[in-house]
Amino acid sequence: MRKVEVVPLRGIPEVSPGADLARLILDAIRREKLRLRSGDVIVIKQKAVSKAEGRLVALAKVRPGPKARRLAAAQGKDPRLVELILRESVRVVRAGHGVIITETRHGFVCANSGVDQSNVKSGYVALLPVDPDRSAARIREALRRATGKDPAVVISDTFGRPWRKGQTDVAIGSSGISPLSSYVGAKDRFGYELRVTEPALVDEVASAAELATGKLRGIPAVVIRGVEYRRSEGGVKTLVMEKSRDLFR
């Protein structure tokens, strides 16, 4: 087993709508004196992808409806922000203590449908990409075309979780890496057969990336090298638990 390295890609400029993220990433990799390799995992923060895809909304242009106004008043939030949170969601899972937890149209359960004001120009908010797996696939394809190498791409966002304080970075989109690394049916060295062990590799990759970027350094991407993974075209959408199996719906 080799060591795993997480290399932050510094010096990437503020991402504008229409920006060529693959190009910005390859330039940054070159500045780090690295060359992209097949098997590398490129982790890109959601905010950079959302900006490149123009998923920014001016709050001043949002008209909150009655449901948004009620929920905003109850939770002490900007009604225009809450209107966007509701539009991006299929249901409100919980609301309380100034927090609104929703299920997004992608099936993710997170605070505020992922709508976020941090690291965005004043007066604007960023929405999640419409289809983060497709975003990852597009960036991967551009990296492949430019280099002839086949990396995996993971798009990460910062999610809270029940029962534990704080947040961890998780994957919201991926391409070229199997989201789960299944050990089901494998036997440990005592002959015991594993029945449920399926590490969510893409989420662990996203968390490892966060260790090297932090939140305020303007580092939107990292290269992770040395992770063993199976290639797969199935994206993060395959991680969403089926309703019928979900004990927490």
Added chain:
Amino acid sequence: MRKVEVVPLRGIPEVSPGADLARLILDAIRREKLRLRSGDVIVIKQKAVSKAEGRLVALAKVRPGPKARRLAAAQGKDPRLVELILRESVRVVRAGHGVIITETRHGFVCANSGVDQSNVKSGYVALLPVDPDRSAARIREALRRATGKDPAVVISDTFGRPWRKGQTDVAIGSSGISPLSSYVGAKDRFGYELRVTEPALVDEVASAAELATGKLRGIPAVVIRGVEYRRSEGGVKTLVMEKSRDLFR
């Protein structure tokens, strides 16, 4: 920002009750041609710590009570295993589809109270350490005494989560590293003040470690180098959400 490196510590023998984990880890670090540094984070898997602390139970010696027998029948599990799950828990959070989610005496919400048969000799199960923060502190103190360096120690376990398939490694004990890396009150480069951003650094560290160990290679520990963290004596118990703030109780 430096790169982050995760170095798996190979060649550590099967851990027996009473084993000196600090010594086994230092020997393995030397075999990797490394030297322990202050600021390194040593991540150790729960199973190794539980074995060293003798937290192994022979299933044949467990007498299941009526509650355990009922729950075991409903979920298709071994009643002796369920008896241990109940003894290690303060409440059953959910049960269904053959899964029992409990809150442990530590306040962790996880499958089977962390009681686990994998990577344990046949007929036995491993329980979580009684006080994983203290376990981490003891190992850290032994590493300090032996080397004069001050690393952090994190004890990791594999937990599932609601709404998403698969599991990620999270921290169940820590010493010398602040579990949360708070940005509350900090401003981003657009002047926006962060209000809730608190990455759960110890959980991200645990996930990064898992990328380098996998589940079946018999690698119970890693060294992580290059993570920026605040020293802290507050362990993972400070991550447990207060009941009054928990939207998911």
